[in-house]
Each structure stands twice: as structure tokens, then as C-alpha cells.
Amino acid sequence: MTAFIIRRLMQSVGVALAMSLIVFIGMHIVGDPIYILVDPQSDQAEIDATIRRLGLDRPLWEQYLLFLKGAVTGNLGNSFVHGTSALPLILERMPATLELAFASLILAIVIGIPLGLYAGLYPETFASRTIMATSILGFSLPTFWVGIMMIMVFAVMLGWLPSTGRGPTATYLGMTSSLFTAEGWRYVLLPALNLALLKVSLVIRLTKSGTSEAIHQDYIKFARAKGLSRSRIVGVHLLKNILIPVVTVLGLEFGNQIAFAVVTETIFAWPGMGRLLISSIQSLDRPVIVAYLIITVLMFIVINLVVDILYSLLDPRVRLGEKSA
Amino acid sequence: MTMHVGRWVGAAVLAAGLALSAAVSADAKELRVALSAEPSAMDPHFHNLTPNNALNRHVFDRLIHFDANQKPVPGLAESWRTVDEKTWELKLRKGVVWHDGSPFTADDVLFTMERAPNVENSPGSFNIYIKGKTFSKVDDHTVRVATAAPYPLMPNDLTTIAIISKKHGTNAKTEDYNSGKAAIGTGPYKLVEFVKGDRYVLERNEAYWGPKPVWTKVTIRPIKAGPARVAALLAGDVDLIEEVPTTDIAKLKTDSRVALAQGLSNRVIYFHMDHWRDETPFITAKDGSKIKNPLKDVRVRRALSMAINRDAIVDRLMEGAAVKASQFLADEFFGTSKTLKPMPHDAAGAKKLLAEAGFPNGFKMTLHGPNGRYTNDARIAEAVAQMFTRVGVETSVETMPGAVFFRRASTGANGEPEFSFILVGWGSGTGEVSSPLKSLVATYDKSKGTGAANRGRFSNPELDKLIAEGLATIDDAKRQAVFAKASEVAIQEVAIIPSHYQFNTWGTRKGLKYEPRTDENTLAMSVSE
Numbered sequence: 001m002t003a004f005i006i007r008r009l010m011q012s013v014g015v016a017l018a019m020s021l022i023v024f025i026g027m028h029i030v031g032d033p034i035y036i037l038v039d040p041q042s043d044q045a046e047i048d049a050t051i052r053r054l055g056l057d058r059p060l061w062e063q064y065l066l067f068l069k070g071a072v073t074g075n076l077g078n079s080f081v082h083g084t085s086a087l088p089l090i091l092e093r094m095p096a097t098l099e100l101a102f103a104s105l106i107l108a109i110v111i112g113i114p115l116g117l118y119a120g121l122y123p124e125t126f127a128s129r130t131i132m133a134t135s136i137l138g139f140s141l142p143t144f145w146v147g148i149m150m151i152m153v154f155a156v157m158l159g160w161l162p163s164t165g166r167g168p169t170a171t172y173l174g175m176t177s178s179l180f181t182a183e184g185w186r187y188v189l190l191p192a193l194n195l196a197l198l199k200v201s202l203v204i205r206l207t208k209s210g211t212s213e214a215i216h217q218d219y220i221k222f223a224r225a226k227g228l229s230r231s232r233i234v235g236v237h238l239l240k241n242i243l244i245p246v247v248t249v250l251g252l253e254f255g256n257q258i259a260f261a262v263v264t265e266t267i268f269a270w271p272g273m274g275r276l277l278i279s280s281i282q283s284l285d286r287p288v289i290v291a292y293l294i295i296t297v298l299m300f301i302v303i304n305l306v307v308d309i310l311y312s313l314l315d316p317r318v319r320l321g322e323k324s325a
Numbered sequence: 326m327t328m329h330v331g332r333w334v335g336a337a338v339l340a341a342g343l344a345l346s347a348a349v350s351a352d353a354k355e356l357r358v359a360l361s362a363e364p365s366a367m368d369p370h371f372h373n374l375t376p377n378n379a380l381n382r383h384v385f386d387r388l389i390h391f392d393a394n395q396k397p398v399p400g401l402a403e404s405w406r407t408v409d410e411k412t413w414e415l416k417l418r419k420g421v422v423w424h425d426g427s428p429f430t431a432d433d434v435l436f437t438m439e440r441a442p443n444v445e446n447s448p449g450s451f452n453i454y455i456k457g458k459t460f461s462k463v464d465d466h467t468v469r470v471a472t473a474a475p476y477p478l479m480p481n482d483l484t485t486i487a488i489i490s491k492k493h494g495t496n497a498k499t500e501d502y503n504s505g506k507a508a509i510g511t512g513p514y515k516l517v518e519f520v521k522g523d524r525y526v527l528e529r530n531e532a533y534w535g536p537k538p539v540w541t542k543v544t545i546r547p548i549k550a551g552p553a554r555v556a557a558l559l560a561g562d563v564d565l566i567e568e569v570p571t572t573d574i575a576k577l578k579t580d581s582r583v584a585l586a587q588g589l590s591n592r593v594i595y596f597h598m599d600h601w602r603d604e605t606p607f608i609t610a611k612d613g614s615k616i617k618n619p620l621k622d623v624r625v626r627r628a629l630s631m632a633i634n635r636d637a638i639v640d641r642l643m644e645g646a647a648v649k650a651s652q653f654l655a656d657e658f659f660g661t662s663k664t665l666k667p668m669p670h671d672a673a674g675a676k677k678l679l680a681e682a683g684f685p686n687g688f689k690m691t692l693h694g695p696n697g698r699y700t701n702d703a704r705i706a707e708a709v710a711q712m713f714t715r716v717g718v719e720t721s722v723e724t725m726p727g728a729v730f731f732r733r734a735s736t737g738a739n740g741e742p743e744f745s746f747i748l749v750g751w752g753s754g755t756g757e758v759s760s761p762l763k764s765l766v767a768t769y770d771k772s773k774g775t776g777a778a779n780r781g782r783f784s785n786p787e788l789d790k791l792i793a794e795g796l797a798t799i800d801d802a803k804r805q806a807v808f809a810k811a812s813e814v815a816i817q818e819v820a821i822i823p824s825h826y827q828f829n830t831w832g833t834r835k836g837l838k839y840e841p842r843t844d845e846n847t848l849a850m851s852v853s854e
Contacts, residue, residue, distance in 0.1 A: 030728075030729055031728065031729050031732035031733065032728075032732060033448075035728075035731035035732055035735050036698075036727050037448040037449045038373075038448070038449040039373040039449050039453065040751065040752070040754075041754050041764060042449070042777060043453060043771075043775070044769075044771040044777045045771065045774060046450070046452055046453050047777065049452070050447075050448060050450070053446065053447065053448075054448065080448050081448060082365050083365075083371060083372075083444075083445070083446035083447065083448065083499055084446075084499070084500060089521075092521070093522060096523075148553070148556070151553065151560070152556060155556060155557075155560040156560045159561070162562055163553070163556050163557045163560040164546075164553055164556070164557050165524075165546060165548075266549060266553075267552075268553065269359075269547065269549070269550070269553060269557075275522065275549070276522065279363065282726060282727070282728065284728040
């Protein structure tokens with residue numbers, strides 16, 4: 001397993017390198033942000049001075065080599081817009097995004113799996129049909145619109161929940177999060193639900209189809225013949241067998257949410273990484289974009305690793321580190 | 326017994342604490358503000374950018390302040406005058422203290438002027454407002470500024486530079502201001518907390534030299550999405566929002582929970598065009614064949630200006646949040662012409678002028694513009710393209726993100742402006758007309774520092790002379806006349822086609838009043854009950 005993990009990490013360095021090169025070249029073609037950064041009243045001499053200060057007067061290969069040189073020592077460059085090192089800029093916003101993604105993951109599991117199980121076990125009931133029909137909405141409604149609607153209904157009209165922002169934080173076991181305060185949950189609920197919408201639908205559908213397939217398998221019949229209680233059959237034997245696709249999808253979606261919760265974070269003014277990414281793209285802040293994507297690549301590799309390890313726990317037939325034929 | 330005493334003391338402390346907090350809360354008034362953009366630093370010299378300047382204006386004073394209409398008024402300088410043509414003298418306010426109680430003196434001013442142009446990693450420094458000026462101390466409360474040539478814009482320039490404390494600013498980096506360590510100003514508010522991208526918390530400076538602000542505590546948060554900003558106001562989560570989306574103005578006007586404050590801005594939206602290339606890349610004959618650049622003919626430029634229906638833009642696209650433009654800056658500002666009127670809409674006249682200029686069948690053109698940089702910019706570009714097409718100039722529109730657009734529009738084609746006809750905006754940071762004149766229509770000249778934003782490379786020797794003359798005239802009345810004349814020359818020549826002046830709209834909860842500012846700043850000091 002150690003060899004397996006090391007091999008994965010080696011791959012990730014390669015991917016991160018390739019990606020940084022692509023971003024560098026791509027951003028070079030798009031241009032640089034000088035003209036939206038400097039005061040419009042500036043004369044040409046001041047504009048040129050700013051270009052030099054940001055190192056944009058050097059040829060692209062030189063800029064890239066400088067970046068690599070810094071990257072080796074863990075410095076991914078200074079943000080053009082913020083003037084500070086890009087990596088801490090992203091990392092200091094990470095907790096907010098992590099807690100949002102985590103809250104929405106929990107919502108997806110808590111809502112999605114029971115509803116999916118129910119719909120799979122009793123497919124013909126009215127409730128099941130309603131669940132399945134509603135889950136289609138989760139796929140098809142745009143996040144932006146749903147977010148605004150949720151704000152209008154729950155914050156403006158009913159006044160139950162705050163409209164935007166992140167609640168007060170508390171520190172527990174060395175972690176600082178707004179999930180540790182009751183007030184914090186009031187703030188996170190709407191954006192987490194907004195973010196979870198697609199996932200809930202996915203989980204419902206995956207659980208449902210898995211359940212209706214597995215329910216007719218021999219091992220379920222055998223368990224029933226053995227006289228096991230219904231809750232044990234469903235809760236242990238059935239659930240364990242249908243969870244593999246659910247875990248895969250949730251893992252990938254979790255990564256997606258951490259990296260690209262852009263829309264939800266923008267609407268709910270959530271002070272996370274996604275909003276930093278979108279404003280960095282708008283202002284062509286290359287160092288931040290490169291650093292962001294490198295973090296994203298690493299994160300996805302870690303998540304995939306965790307998902308693989310979870311497989312082996314859920315399904316004893318899966319062995320890590322074996323070369324596939 | 327000891328325990329008893331302990332309990333007694335505890336209760337007494339508790340009671341005193343309660344009484345104290347009650348006394349504070351009776352007077353405590355919090356204002357919650359939502360901004361449309363994120364300030365990137367608390368360091369007032371890091372980046373010359375409106376959101377940054379507006380935020381740090383709460384904490385740091387300037388020598389000279391702008392009032393709501395960008396008229397220079399006394400700040401840390403009580404008065405200013407010219408000693409001779411090339412020297413200004415400023416009398417500093419006495420008895421002003423920094424937030425830590427230390428006194429403010431001329432040394433702080435000199436230190437500020439040294440630091441401001443030299444901030445590490447600055448993506449846009451204040452150098453342009455400081456270079457060419459030599460600051461010297463006469464005594465603790467008198468400062469002199471010398472320039473090589475007469476310089477009338479001294480008061481306007483000095484409104485931009487936040488004065489920082491020498492004691493706290495020596496060797497301080499941008500991070501030290503963001504962390505609050507060096508963010509010690511003389512301003513009406515003290516910085517409590519600067520959490521980048523999340524919230525900025527301020528508390529009232531009880532020792533402020535100027536009028537005491539109403540609010541004891543101010544919490545500012547960025548909410549970038551317009552609809553979310555409006556929702557936060559309607560939900561009562563914030564008391565003041567800036568940049569109310571124009572589509573919501575009509576609805577909010579009738580809403581009993583909110584009040585709107587609307588005011589003219591220093592920003593003109595205008596069209597700039599290729600004045601210098603003989604063949605321009607984005608204009609062809611209708612069949613696609615190459616033609617000589619029609620925009621070099623003043624009749625064509627005037628025809629295009631006549632083709633624009635400014636009433637429609639103001640009423641329908643801007644929902645009334647704008648006023649028709651006739652020149653570089655609205656008539657209320659210093660240096661504008663009082664005789665110029667917005668070009669009336671006249672499609673037939675435009676067609677006639679085009680025919681006279683040798684284009685009876687018009688031509689084909691691409692209008693380029695930014696998307697999301699100015700209010701409704703892309704929609705306005707689309708509408709104007711249709712107006713042009715109606716008089717025979719078949720116009721297509723291409724919009725792009727601001728960062729891409731301004732790069733290409735300035736130095737896209739081998740270091741020269743790339744486009745033929747563009748929609749742009751100009752906000753006059755100095756609050757008077759020399760700013761657009763010098764940057765937009767003075768001949769592009771790197772060594773003189775003129776025409777840096779002249780993306781049409783317009784050049785007219787008479788105009789250049791007038792602008793140079795105005796910039797060297799200390800006497801206000803004379804300078805006003807020269808700049809008015811310069812504006813008239815530029816508009817007669819259709820150096821640019823002005824479309825409209827933007828209004829800015831703020832929304833507050835009912836019962837609050839916001840005094841609109843032409844410089845688009847959102848300030849807690851401008852909110853009253």
C-alpha cells in the first residue's frame with residue numbers, strides 16, 4: 001500500500017507541472033491585467049514601471065523558470081492583485097470552503113441515502129415516485145437561480161435565516177470553524193443546501209438503482225432465509241454492497257465542491273476559495289490561478305486515494321497496489 | 326468568610342460591567358455595509374483603487390479632502406496657498422493625534438510622501454500624484470511643496486495620498502497594515518479587524534478632530550453579486566449597499582423597507598475611435614473589401630454621434646440612472662464648457678453627413694467593448710450598434726472581459742491600440758476636466774506623459790496647446806476658461822463621442838440617509854439617520 005501511495009504522489013507532481021505550464025502559456029495568450037490594475041490616470045511611464053514591478057516585462061520562459069525556482073522552495077509566486085504570496089492567500093480561505101463542502105456532503109448523505117433506499121425498496125409507492133421526480137429538478141435547475149430563490153424565500157420573505165455571509169467561528173481541537181457554533185449553522189445551511197442539491201439528486205438515483213438491483217440478489221434472499229432482521233439486511237448487507245458507486249461519486253463531487261464552489265460562494269458571499277478563484281480569473285491574476293490549480297490537482301489525487309482506500313474497506317475483494325492486467 | 330467577600334466582589338464587578346455595557350449600548354450604533362468589490366489591502370499606498378481608497382479613508386485622513394462633489398476641502402491641512410508660481414504652502418491642523426495618542430506633525434507628511442510611491446509589489450502606485458513634487462518642512466505645522474513648473478492641481482493631487490504615521494509606518498510592509506499593526510491613522514474610525522475577502526470592522530475614533538460620525542461601530546462586507554446585495558438589504562442583514570443594480574431600481578423605489586440615494590458620478594461613458602491609421606482593422610466596405618479609414622473624416626464621426634439615441638440609452642437601458650453627456654465630465658465639474666449640449670438624435674442628418682463624406686452606402690464596422698466593467702456596458706454596445714446599423718453603418722459587437730479588453734484596446738496590435746471603435750468609460754479622479762483631457766485626447770507622448778489612455782491616438786496641436794496652458798495656469802478662473810475652450814475644441818472635432826454620465830445608486834434601510842458621492846466612494850461618514 002505504501003508503494004501504491006508513493007506512486008500516486010509521483011504522478012501528481014507530473015500532473016501539477018504539466019498544468020502549470022498550460023496555465024502559463026494560456027494566460028500569456030489571453031494577456032495581462034496591467035490596464036485594469038493601474039490607475040487609469042497613470043501616464044505611460046507609470047504603466048511601464050508597474051509592468052516591471054510585477055515582472056511581466058520578462059520573456060515568458062524566464063517567468064516560468066522563475067516560477068519553478070520559487071515552487072521548489074514552496075513559494076508559488078506573489079499575487080498581482082494582493083501583492084502577497086499566493087499560497088497563503090488561498091490557504092487562509094480554505095477552512096471556509098472546506099466547512100461549506102463538508103456541510104453539503106453531510107446533507108447529501110443524510111438526505112440522499114435514506115430517500116434513495118426508500119425509493120429502491122418500495123419503487124411503486126406514490127412517495128417514491130415523488131422522490132424520483134423531484135430529484136430530476138436537482139439536476140436541471142441552475143444553482144444560481146435556486147440560490148437566489150432560497151435567499152428570497154428563507155431570508156427576505158420568512159426571515160428565518162441570514163441571507164449571506166459566514167457566521168461566527170469557534171475553535172475546537174485546534175480547528176477553527178463556524179460549524180462549531182449554533183449561529184454558524186444558521187449561516188451555512190442555505191449555501192450548503194444550495195451546493196448539495198445536485199449531489200442529493202445523484203445520491204438518490206445511485207442508491208435507488210443499486211437497491212433495486214441488489215434486492216433480488218441471492219445473498220439478500222439467503223440473509224432473509226437465515227431469519228435476519230430487515231433492518232440488518234438493509235442497513236448492513238444491502239447498503240455495504242451498493243455504496244461503492246455512491247462513494248466514488250461523492251468523493252469526486254466533494255473535490256469539485258472544494259475547488260469550484262464558485263457560484264454558490266458568489267451568491268451567498270461566502271468568504272471561501274471559490275470566490276477568490278473567480279475574481280483572480282477576472283483580473284488575470286496568474287500566480288493565484290496557478291497556485292489554485294496546483295492545490296486542486298493535489299487535492300483530487302488525495303481524494304481519489306481516499307476513495308480507493310474506502311473501496312478496499314467496503315469490498316474485501318479490492319486489493320490496493322495490485323497491477324491490473 | 327473569604328468566600329463571601331469573593332462572591333461579593335464578583336457580584337459588584339459583574340454589576341459594574343452590566344451597567345457599563347448598558348451605558349455603551351445606549352449610545353452604541355452599528356452600521357452594516359455591503360460593498361460590490363473587495364478591497365485588496367488596508368495599506369493605503371498599496372494599490373490606488375476605489376474600493377481600497379474608500380475603505381482606508383475611514384482610518385486615514387488626507388491633507389486635503391474631497392467633499393461629496395469632489396471639491397477640495399480642508400483635511401489635515403487647515404489651509405493652503407501658493408507662495409509663488411512654483412511653491413505651495415500648507416498649514417497643518419494643530420492638536421491632531423494618531424489613534425495611539427501620539428501627535429501628528431509635518432514629519433509624518435514628509436515620511437508619507439517618501440513611502441507612498443515605493444510600496445513593494447504594488448500593482449498601481451500613487452507615484453503619479455507625488456513625482457515632480459519636493460516636500461519640505463518649514464516648522465512642525467507648515468509644509469512646502471515645490472514643483473519645477475507652475476502646478477495648479479496640487480490640492481486635487483493631495484486628496485489622493487493617505488497620510489500615515491512615521492512612528493508606525495517606518496519599515497512597515499503591506500502585511501503590517503492588513504494585520505492592523507501599522508494601521509494607525511488620524512481618521513474618524515479605528516481599524517478593529519481586516520479579514521481579507523470576508524469583513525472589515527471599524528470603531529469610532531472618539532478623539533477625531535472633525536465632525537464625529539454617527540456610528541460607533543461599522544462592519545463592512547463584500548457581497549459581489551448584485552441580487553444578493555439587494556436581498557441582504559431587504560432581509561435586514563445590512564443597512565447600506567452600494568451599486569444597486571439598475572434593474573432593481575424601479576422595484577426598490579416603491580419598497581417601504583428601503584430608501585435609495587442617487588447621485589451623479591464623475592464617470593462618462595464614451596466611444597473612442599481610430600484617428601490615425603489610414604486603414605483600420607475593423608472597418609471594411611459592406612462587401613468586405615478594404616477601404617480607407619472613414620473615421621479620419623470628422624463628418625463621419627459627427628454622423629455616428631448623431632446616430633446615437635441618448636434618450637433611449639438613459640431611459641431604457643440605464644433605467645434613468647444616467648444623464649445624456651455632451652463632453653468629458655458633467656457640467657457641474659470644474660473646467661467644463663457651459664455651452665456644449667448633448668448631440669441631438671438625428672438619423673436622417675447622420676445619413677446625409679455620411680453621404681457627404683463619400684459613404685452613401687455606409688460601411689461595416691466592429692464595435693468592441695468590455696463586459697461587466699461599466700453599468701450595462703454590453704447592452705449599451707448592442708443598442709448603439711443597432712442605431713449605427715440603422716443609418717447604414719453595419720455594426721457588429723464584440724465584448725470581452727475587462728482585463729482582456731483594456732490590454733488589447735491599449736497595446737493589442739504590436740504595442741498600439743488594436744480596435745477601430747470602442748466603448749469605454751472615464752472617471753475623473755481629480756474631480757475636474759484636465760484628467761480626461763490630458764489622458765484621452767492630448768497627443769500620445771510617452772516622454773511628456775500625455776495621452777496615456779488616448780486609444781484613438783487623436784492629435785490636435787491647438788488642443789495640445791490649450792491643455793498645456795491650462796495645466797500651467799494657477800488662477801482658477803483663467804484655468805476654467807482655458808479648459809472649457811479645450812473641451813469645446815475636442816468635442817467640435819469629435820475626438821470622442823460622449824454617451825452618458827453614470828449615476829451611482831446606494832440603497833439604505835428606511836430611515837437612513839446617504840449623501841451620494843461623485844467619486845463613487847461608499848463611506849460610513851456619509852450615512853446619517
